[in-house]
Amino acid sequence: MSAARTTYREAVRAAIRAALLDDERVFLMGEDVGSYGGCFGVSKGLLEEFGPERIRDTPLSESGFTGAGIGAALGGMRPIVEIMTVNFSLLALDQIVNSAATIRHMSDGQFSVPLVIRMATGAGRQLAAQHSHSLESFYAHVPGIRVVAPATLEDARGMLPAALADPDPVVIFEHTSLYNLEGELAEDAGAVDLDRAAIRRPGRDVTLVTHGGSLAKTLAAAATLAEEGIEAEVIDLRSLRPLDDATIIASVSRTRRAVMVDEGWRTMSLAAELVTRIVEQAFYELDAPLARVCTAEVPIPYPAHLEQAALPSADKIVAAARRLTGG
């Protein structure tokens, strides 16, 4: 089957469009998703094609429209709720944590919430501290929801249909730096699995564990390390909850060294959880301390040079990996 040149943004749009065509219960709802075409341009053209019943602009009330989405899901619909950034999603946290994540449990399985929430995350576009944070770990902390982070075109296209097929709530994190990512995507690309981490580059000397917007930096670091004779294995987590322990532990058991690359802050982070799991399950396989490359513990700065200085970079990843391999 042939492949076409496309972008991450277009891949997400194609996924939404296919879902709307496939299943009349699906609709998209969020701030500026209709007339404006989405604040990152993801839903451009969909209002014209599907009409305001299925592409619904909402008031600026994350709690309100997320709650409406939960209600619609309980009522048999398959809503896709878009929240502009994870920063704003904190206003909907009550609905997500106290309602979406709990209803199956509290109703003893009588009701489920087949809701998909998409939100942008991450820094790098000079959107300042209230639009740039990476709070994936807030959601990955909560039982009752699934959390995924597509980092490739295939996953941008394939995670949404898989999430819609899940009977329980799924949160999809789309890193803002990825929307312009270009590449080839098979024309018949469709649903992908949501459970397994992917090894994006095999290596034997050190494992670099990352996800979402940090994947490209991590692959760049691995290329630099290879020039120095250090073969890094790069794992793209894909699923942040549940974590694919088997893939991570198997990799670290081979390489015996690992660096977590996480755009979240270090303290109480996804990176911290990964370190703990590796130590719990593979302590005796380790041949060096574990390391983390995370964002500096500051609100993301606005000036470009300070923003870049705060974020994980390929150089920082290379330095961390080099240290673990005795270099």
Next chain:
Amino acid sequence: MADFLMPSLGADMDEGTLVQWEVAPGDTVRRGQVVAVVETAKGAIDVEIFRDGVVEELLVEPGTTVPVGQPIARLRECGEAEPTPGPAPAPATATAEPDTARVRASPAARRQAEALGIDLEALAGSGPDGAITLEDVGRAGSARESMAEAVAPAPAKPAAPGRPVDIRGAIAAAMSRAKREIPHYYLGHWVDLSPANEWLADWNASHPVAERLLPAVLMLRAVALAAARFPDFNGFWRDGKFVAGDGVHVGTAISLRRGGLVAPALKNADRHSLPELMDAFRDLVGRARAGRLTGSELLGGTITVSSLGEQGVEEVYPVIYPPQVAIVGFGTPVERPWVVGGRIEPRWLVRATLAADHRVSDGRRGALFLEAVTGLLQEPETL
């Protein structure tokens, strides 16, 4: 009122000579203040007092030698007097040893070392902060991995920058540790080799070439027998204390043709006859140079012998191979004028030296041990 006693300034001190008082009657003294200088076998040492008070009376004149524990001054205490004066505790200054830090090794390296029976203390670390890695253990320990791989970097895996894979790096780490941690003391003694040479000439004349003995084997055997008699030179310093070796396994320093040296052990050298030892020695040298030693041979020594052979200098001051506690050196035998029975005669002599760990033994014990080694070489028929 409290007595201030002659303190013990070391486990082997039983008396001390008061050199000088630093305080006079009526002086107020504070805990930790130096009050006197005491001469011991180790030199003059400042003696601190361990409680506050006022000096009431000095009981000993400078120049007097008194046993440990005898009161040398009387102290009036500030405020309420304690009912019973406690004995002065031994001052920490003379006897305190620095805490021995735990060896830095990765979890994987520890597990592998345990599985192979390898002593991590003897290894050099190439990991972060000098930690011992799995690769370091594999290199040192497994019989499957030969010494040749240690000498030449394994071709299968290109080394990352900064990873020492050569034997030089291993020696550097072990010797740095020895000189950093082990307080060496050195003794030397001339040995008349004539009896040994004559005995050896007789033996070799009456045996086929394959069964002939080298002088080096007599020296190894003499050290092994002496070490069995003096167990405090045969074993290891571990976790802050001496642990005697289980058996006398004499490491013998063998230089490798590609540079560097190894010191594989002759197991139970005190319990094998000279011909057996000669066979084992020949086998060990051959395999060391071919790069086929086992981990237990490489790391199993309980004491080491460094013999210069025919390399031309008279004396070697060897460095102890950690965690061992002693090493015996033999220089190149030389023919020298020597007084025998009141007459000067040309004789073949060898200089025997001992480097030993002062945490475990003292010069006097060392002298007895080295004398035992040289004495055995005077009676080669007993070897």
